[in-house]
Amino acid sequence: MKEIVLELKDASIFQKESLVLSEVSLKIEKGEFVYLIGKTGSGKSSFMKTLYGDLPLQKGEGHIVEFNLKTLKENDIPFLRRKLGIVFQDFKLLPDRNINQNMLFVLKATGWTDKIKMDTQVLNVLEKVGMKTKGFKFPHELSGGEQQRVAIARALLNDPELIIADEPTGNLDPQTSVEVMKVLQEINKAGRTILMATHDYALILKYPAKTIKCDANKVFEVVQRAV
Template structure:
């Protein structure tokens, strides 16, 4: 049996000296599709920040993509982040450069150097999200849904083990939200682990999957009622 992609035991997550979430114990296996739900301010983003090493693990034990979060050194953070792809609510595309150059920038920043290999990789991820024809466009020329597809493509560049999506449909209309979710489900069906923080309960009904809830300072699994 392979190691879980994420394992936390008795973890408390702190923002500065405030405990945001306490006594978390959970495992996520390779290939799972997991929702993290909860009200704004309930700790979803803090949980995500712990995983991509924006917050340090001070209490409890945790491993993620084969890195020990407790003993993680500053110099190891870029390597951990190469094994994960992150999709944000507000796309975070660089407005002053084309789609191609946005993706090229990420590859360069993560150590790629061969121009031809970079071009092939960019075409490949744009293909996966159905956006091959927009590589020369600027972000402002794209709709919100198209920008989020590019953000998903960017998350796939380094062939990550896990995609973390923090409110990926938060700025999208319902129809576009469904399209982005369908894209994430397809990526999951191809073997990627996906963890989505969301408060869009309509999506949970449409695409039911394992669900964790942040509430009253902790995280627990909720069982979705099926009609």
């Protein structure tokens, strides 16, 4: 039996009072790489926000990394997010501190206290994304692709069970997108589960994987046709 990292049953996703997605049922198993596709406004972001506790799950059932989304309390959310690695389109790095300090800020915020362990963990995750020598640089001194690599490293800090990447290549040129995608592929090969929202169909063709689509208020798996 494969471990289930995310499961939704007949879930309805709301943005305030308006229904965005209905009757959502899906499973993601440990170690899978899954794309989430759909037009702008189709509900991808609302779907992602529900998974990390930004929007409450009002109807249906949802379990993610052993948390029940239906009964999730406000003070459970930080603990849920420690088990998730979240990568945003716009990097969300703190501009007033260097990369190492950005990483240490997250570790302190999530309860780490041992300085030596923290420094070691920062080096470990930066090495995984090929940024080990850039820790002393500030975000504005890095290219977009480098900043996104750092954002991926930051998502790995707490050894997450699931990485949620929301349009991680959305602000990058095609060549840089491929480089960032290679980093995500490596992380997935090392056994991590990744759910990635994307508009970039060229990447999906280049790196085929299970694909789910938001369309007409529904979420369903897309069968990939052989090219």
